[in-house]
Amino acid sequence: MGAKHDTIDTVVFDLGGVLIDWNPRYLYRRLFDDEAAMERFLAEVCTSAWNEQQDAGRPWREAVDSLSAQFPGHAGLIAAYRDGWREMLGGVIQGSVDLLAELKQRGVRLYALTNWSHETFPLAKEIERFGFLHWFEGIVVSGEERLIKPDPRIYQRLFERYAIEPGRAVYIDDARRNVDAAEALGMRAWWFRGPDGLRQWLASHGLVTA
Structure with missing residues (x-):
């Protein structure tokens, strides 16, 4: 139109x-020793598409619980996406x-x-x-x-x-x-x-x- x-x-x-300089890597570089493993996690577990569902209104508790059930071995790292979100804000x-x-x-x-x-x-x-x-x-x-x-x-x-x-x-x-x-x-x-x-x-x- x-x-x-x-x-x-x-x-x-x-x-x-x-x-605002936002990037989840600001948080996850502290939580991963291996850069390649971090990138796999962000590409396969806490993906951009998953995060967009919270942007669209899905409650964070529901998002973390459902993804943790799917990837129980990563539950702590998944919870960090919400609990450590301030660390993703790199500045202005x-x-x-x-x-x-x-x-x-x-x-x-x-x-x-x-x-x-x-x-x-x-x-x-x-x-x-x-x-x-x-x-x-x-x-x-x-x-x-x-x-x-x-x-x-x-x-x-x-x-x-x-x-x-x-x-x-x-x-x-x-x-x-x-x-x-x-x-x-x-x-x-x-x-x-x-x-x-x-x-x-x-x-x-x-x-x-x-």
Whole structure:
């Protein structure tokens, strides 16, 4: 579905991989002596698809119990995914946070659309170094909506809840499929691979300085 593009007044950010450096390896490198064994565990046991189900609203206790029953020899490591989730948060992507601050100073409407568990996201908002999460006028969290990107319904929920016109908004995400979904709904969108490229793109639309 296309949309007429007007003056941009809204920027929507993904969080993990764009503003927040999230990676389960930050935790599991402490728990594994063997890098290859760690990668097998993340590819075969605590997979991205398994984690996405928590992003879609599945309770963590149910997720850990069911996977532990399937892989009883890994029960402790599976439980660590939930219990040690703070260690997966490596810090902020400073260049992106600087851009967010510049957009805020310029009076641009700022929102976030994130695939994140409804159980852990409120705790992330309490972490001091992530204080910029309070700069957004609104955040749509997949776990709360029981919908995950790139499902177009979660983007529509963002538009409707905050009266966002897709043609007046840009979207930033490090997952190409989510960028493609935003573009299909009429937004201009950027596949994030680093703050420098993002700055150039935002500057090309007159939103920040080059």
